[in-house]
Amino acid sequence: MTAGTVSSSRSQRPPLWPVPHAAITFRDGFWAPRLKLNRERTLPAIQEQLERLGRFDAVNLEWRPGQQLEPEFLWTTDFTEWIEVASFHLAVQRDPAIEALVDKVVHYIGLSQQPDGYLDQRVHPTSVEERWLDLRDSHRLYAAGHLFEAAVAYFRATGKRDLLEIACRYADHIDQVFGRGEGQICGYDGHEEIELALVKLYRATGEERYLRLASYFVDERGQAPNFFEQELGSHGADDYFQRQGLPWRAEYNQSHLPVREQTEVVGHAVRAMYLYCAMADLAVELGDESLLHACRRLWKHLTSTRLYVIGGLGSTYRNEGMTEDYDLPNEAAYCETCAACGLVFWNHRLLHAELDGRYTDLMERAMYNNVAAGISLDGSRFFYDNKLATAGDHHRTEWFKVACCPPNVARLLASLGEYVHSQGDAEVVVHLYVRCDARLDLAGQRVTLHQETDYPWDGTIRIAVEPEQNLHFVLRLRVPGWCRHATLAVNGEVLQRAPDRGYVSVDRTWRAGDEVVLDLDMPVERVRAHPKVRADAGRVALQRGPIVYCLESVDNGPNLESLSLADDAPVDATFRHELLGGVVTLQARAERADESSWDRALYSTTVQDRAETELTAVPYATWDNREPGEMLVWVREC
């Protein structure tokens, strides 16, 4: 099949698909409390912010120019992301109060939709030119994408169709306006999002025009001449890039090259991730190997040159994104929470395109570290950017002017169950290890999996397989890339299986009461960065299992940079149930430069006294939840 065409009779199921999140019940100590807080605290907190900021008032206004509370840039998205978070929770447990509020908002969104389907809370222009002015920076199609995602989630959770119908009318309109035909706008959005959302809308409705439109947006991106450079004339003095003091470069929104020719992860990190998600989606839906090949190259580039050890990306606030290969500053890191969510979304799609544990490893790394750090342990405060070192002035806040990160991390957590297992026609794949119960439908049968484990703090995982009746299927279990030695046993019998692309398989007829035990060695590891990473030269990061550690001054006293760790110092791991919701901390003997001998000298050719000290490291995900202070991931080696 050639790139960009859509088969008119798509009959093949994909080989693997995710088990829906509502089929999973978490019972673990890491995620379950976060999911509970997500519903009980974060969702209401987001709602309160929308109320506090007048969003609910504004949506009622059917706003016209000159009225008070003029809806701003991205207000629609604030609503629709909140609806999506709510929907993921409603899929698990319905809630009339929340639904009533969503229904009210949906009603007003519907009122603001034009007869031809166009929908914008801000302005109601009638001419095509005015409506789609400034595609580069206006986020109009981006907002449409989030509306589609919300519509699909709300429909799947409740069966209610109102928002889905609004979304489809809008998608139909966009499908008429955009394209390569005469009178159509041959362009695409400056912030990717609508592409992956159209695939979701297609999957929910079966309407292939949405898939074709997603394919058009992805294929058209980066074709010469550059659409945004053509469009530039419409930008005035208030131009986004001028305000930021940045030169406009097409790399910023990945429109510098046709997507299949892109080999480097460039520009705004969230935009890149959302584009790559759509590329992976289309690769699966269209069987388009050329898109998968492009994804593989981009993935390799990212992971070999531009990825932070916490599973994040974005080396500067200036473009909220990428700079140069190996440029991974720690204190200046951007690592936007949304980009890490996007990294999870992308790798989750890739592992369904081709099952490879490296994708799952990266997904897990991002989840347990950058994403989890994005939200406080009490579910009320958020990091927009996630630094890997700070002198003490970086802390979570309750909200942001551009409020993408709180609902993004909230929707990922609310739907986290979806990332644990996948299934095929006769197989079940376990990607993540977490104490949970999963109810799967396999070959028309209910199969229940009970995971018992203290993962991520312990590497032993017991999975009780409970088919309704004896059932033959392949159970695939991931052996994480960080694990150097794993043992697999079924009903007490050790099986010698080498992982194939990160997964070991057990192909058998399963009976109720069968138990699989996977033992993953989980020692403390010292991670070092490639010598070209200037920021990490002579430094080491501590990792155990999927958890990346950091030092905080609350445990180690001030001036974390004065600490250094010998490369042969033993590092002990201790589970501390009273700390940070229950975490494994690391302890080691280390050295500290001794300030006492310095008196008032700033420089010295003689003093270099060091004292022995104890170093304590906590999971990066849990930092900034106690007394505010310094934090450091990459510790100096001595």
Place this chain on the structure above:
Amino acid sequence: MTAGTVSSSRSQRPPLWPVPHAAITFRDGFWAPRLKLNRERTLPAIQEQLERLGRFDAVNLEWRPGQQLEPEFLWTTDFTEWIEVASFHLAVQRDPAIEALVDKVVHYIGLSQQPDGYLDQRVHPTSVEERWLDLRDSHRLYAAGHLFEAAVAYFRATGKRDLLEIACRYADHIDQVFGRGEGQICGYDGHEEIELALVKLYRATGEERYLRLASYFVDERGQAPNFFEQELGSHGADDYFQRQGLPWRAEYNQSHLPVREQTEVVGHAVRAMYLYCAMADLAVELGDESLLHACRRLWKHLTSTRLYVIGGLGSTYRNEGMTEDYDLPNEAAYCETCAACGLVFWNHRLLHAELDGRYTDLMERAMYNNVAAGISLDGSRFFYDNKLATAGDHHRTEWFKVACCPPNVARLLASLGEYVHSQGDAEVVVHLYVRCDARLDLAGQRVTLHQETDYPWDGTIRIAVEPEQNLHFVLRLRVPGWCRHATLAVNGEVLQRAPDRGYVSVDRTWRAGDEVVLDLDMPVERVRAHPKVRADAGRVALQRGPIVYCLESVDNGPNLESLSLADDAPVDATFRHELLGGVVTLQARAERADESSWDRALYSTTVQDRAETELTAVPYATWDNREPGEMLVWVREC
């Protein structure tokens, strides 16, 4: 004497004063070529820039609103700094062509002076309010200060009085406008400079009103309520701080407290240095111990918490100045060339207020490192900011929009002789060691000193003392703070003398043919920074004598951060006459992280191969004079 009052009959000569630069002839390998280039290349280069930018055309215009080539912010200063540089050279050797050009510019400057003395190339307002609008940011009195400095320098060099008279008329006018009297503006300039310039004007003319006016400006600064906060109403949307995205803070221009209450070096670095220069001047001229005391405290704060090892200051471009104690980032360092010049100016004044080798040490450190680095070895390109590490994107340029640094470093070099010796009624002090001849007038006699030395590459200094007739005086020789062992001999006889505040003294009757030999141990030193300096943790700077070293990729290959130096590795010093005009380079065995074993991995829990390598360091002052690339001062220790 109380602060701020001026004795009406000042009869005392200060105990020490500088020997004028024109009395010194350099013959050394470090400064003499720089001084020659300064006259032959830098002075014409500055002149060419003024021509290229239409400055000479503009000065002729007697500009009125609406005309082309509207003189901009700081144009007057571009001229007057150029005149000052030219004057320092003319003091050594007259030059009719240069003088003709200066005289022409002076003529036009005179034409633009108003009958009442007011002088501004830009605007000719008549009301006091308009003339002195926006003292915080307009640089009007700053420009007046540079005019006064130029006028004094040109008068001293040539005896020509035209510019001096223009300056005096303007100073007289300012003296009428500013002060605490009725109808006067009780304010001062946002950029200090006029204060030190008025002291110079006083010294050149004997007019005590100028000294009193300088004293008023210094004393009034920082009195409550803050003048600039009172003035703020006059700032519009184009406000400097708004444009920079900085909050206005009175610390920025050292107006947060009365100067005698200031204990921390804060704000814009150049402004701070120029203020402190005036404080030191007034301390000497008025015998004002309270100002000297304030200077001592500020000096101690700077040198114990905020000074870069290269003798520079300023930790961020945002305020072109100071941040927090111990915040000395290397790649983000500002270390403006002008601030290092100002540090030299200030310490030169302090050592005349109280002879203490620590001031001279700092002056020397700034000169040989930050200041000397400010200009290329061919005299044509300049650093505005001087970083202590770069990945390769920091290089000198020919000019700057705000062109303070090129003439500032040029005027310091052109007058460098002034910093070598001081004299009192019966003493001669040698501050700097450099092969040179100095002609002094001491007690009515001509005394010649011939220094023979290869300093800063070698620590042996021979000084031939040649009085016209036998003469009794004290010869004081500085023993630098970096030197741990020094030997002094007179006519071959070793004298056991402990330095007193950094100087050893020989009190005797000097005869023609007497020779003093000072031997300063000059091993390679490893400098370490206080443990609170996060940027330098686990790092070492190499220094030998007054010279701070750095690594460049042109000598060491790419990725300087991958190099590390063992704390016991011998470091050899070699003079290389063919390199960078002839410098001592340092060589050591070091380790380099081995990239070859990394393949495409970005992170690894196993790889940490290191290879032995040779490290070569060159003087910081000479970096970026060969193939452009990386540079690093603080090398990692292993």
